[in-house]
Every structure is written in structure tokens, then in C-alpha cells.
Amino acid sequence: MNWKRFSAALAAALLLAASLTGCGQEKPQATDMGDDLLAAIQAKGEIVVAMEGTWSPWTYHDDSGELVGYDVEVANAIAEKLGVKATFVEGGWDGLLAGLESGRYDIMVNGVDIDEERQEKYDFSVPYAYNRTAVIVRGDDDSVQSMEDLNGKSTANTITSTYAAVAQKYGAEVTPVDDLNQTFELLLTQRIDATLNAEVTYYDYMKAHPDANLKIACLDLDATQAAIPMRKGEETATLRQAINQALAELSEDGTLSELAVKYFGVDLSQP
Numbered sequence: 001m002n003w004k005r006f007s008a009a010l011a012a013a014l015l016l017a018a019s020l021t022g023c024g025q026e027k028p029q030a031t032d033m034g035d036d037l038l039a040a041i042q043a044k045g046e047i048v049v050a051m052e053g054t055w056s057p058w059t060y061h062d063d064s065g066e067l068v069g070y071d072v073e074v075a076n077a078i079a080e081k082l083g084v085k086a087t088f089v090e091g092g093w094d095g096l097l098a099g100l101e102s103g104r105y106d107i108m109v110n111g112v113d114i115d116e117e118r119q120e121k122y123d124f125s126v127p128y129a130y131n132r133t134a135v136i137v138r139g140d141d142d143s144v145q146s147m148e149d150l151n152g153k154s155t156a157n158t159i160t161s162t163y164a165a166v167a168q169k170y171g172a173e174v175t176p177v178d179d180l181n182q183t184f185e186l187l188l189t190q191r192i193d194a195t196l197n198a199e200v201t202y203y204d205y206m207k208a209h210p211d212a213n214l215k216i217a218c219l220d221l222d223a224t225q226a227a228i229p230m231r232k233g234e235e236t237a238t239l240r241q242a243i244n245q246a247l248a249e250l251s252e253d254g255t256l257s258e259l260a261v262k263y264f265g266v267d268l269s270q271p
Helices: 003-024 037-044 070-082 093-102 116-121 162-169 180-188 199-208 234-252 255-264
Strands: 046-051 085-090 122-124 129-138 154-157 173-176 195-198 214-227 229-231
Touching (some): 037 046, 122 234, 180 195, 199 255
């Protein structure tokens, strides 16, 4: 055997392996569950949190480009309770839910409303925010006075959102979009009749765009419950319990109320 040639080949192979390992660490990855996701997360010292980063005031970028928002601070507070750091991964709503289900992320903190269809796919924490759904129209449009008036109207939302489901329930035709800004662009340019979203999201948008020709036509009287989804299975049971305990403590000490008032102007953390 030519030992010099063998040694050179072995060194090259080790160098390639090290290079590939380094590349794999550049992008955050969800924790390998094993039998207990919480234990794996704590051993790793990191929880990978999925969110949009484009839905103010829940999760967005401020003028300096920093990722901020109610959900960002809630996720960081939960991570601190778990004794780990939160690593955020941003993306489109539909892709985040799919990634959560397939195991690319540990949890999703993005004002996700609990509904029956989602409960079949994911396990949820206890609610940490309560929303009223607003029907938003152009300021000069008086054709929508109630939820029933959505019948035959065109709306826009991310297609798997609860807002899209509510619009369809009342007979609206929903155009799929990627984010909130695209929704309002379609509405303001008269390519749709209305959009449904959280009442506080409308007020936040108007605060940033006071001249926008928009108004709330009506409100859905039933408040939705925002919670934290995670993958289904026994492996996530202890994580869910720990997150529920963290949320209970953050509610009891007033942290959730303080953050809600900071970002929404009202306390959405209580039913």
C-alpha cells in the first residue's frame, strides 16, 4: 500500500467532512426529539421558534431592522423560563405551519388561533392572547355592515389562516396572499372588497399609515384564542406542560399584560 497516498486521501476526506459539518450549522434546525423534546431542547440550550416577522405588532422588524413584537418577547420570556435561548426562523405563514408539522421547528409563536382543524394536526399550549376579528374595508365602502354581508364579496388572507376560514364561512371568495402588507395593498387598490384580521392589527396599521383609506366595517363578536402549536405526540408532552407553566407564571406576574399593553395598547392576554 502507498501510505503517503493513503494519508493524503484520508486528510482530504476529513477536511471535506469538517467543511460539510460547518455548512450544516449555518441554518437553525429543530431539535431532534428522541423520547422527550423538552429534555433535548434543554440539552441543546436552544429552542427554534418559527414566526413570520411581517405581522405588526405581533412579530415584525423595527426601523433598525431588529426583529421585535409581542410574540418575540413572549417567546424569549418562555425560553428564559425553560433555561434556553430562543432562535427565531422567519418565513411565510403556510410554510411555517408545514415546517412545524414536518419537524423543522420546535414551536411556532405567531398569534396562531386555535381551531378544530389545527387541533387535529398540532398540540397547543394554553391561550396567551384573545382576539376579535375585524372586517376591514375601504373608507368609502358602506356595503358591509355585518358578517353576513361578506356573502359574495372578495377578500384576501393567507389561505390557512382562521381569518380566511371565517370569510369563507360567510360566503366570501378568498384570494391567497403571503403577508399583511400584500393584503392591504390589494384592498387599497380595489382588487378585493374586504379583508379580515385582528382588530388590533388594524389599529396598528392605521397608526403607521394614518392617511390610509380604511375602516372597520364590523366585528365578529366571538373572540379567537391565540396559543402556541407544536408537533403532536407523546414526545412533546413535557414541553407543552413546561410552556403552559411558563405562560401561567408570566400571566400571574403581569408580564403578559405588560407586553400586551406595550404592543397593542390594550390587554389582550386575558379573556
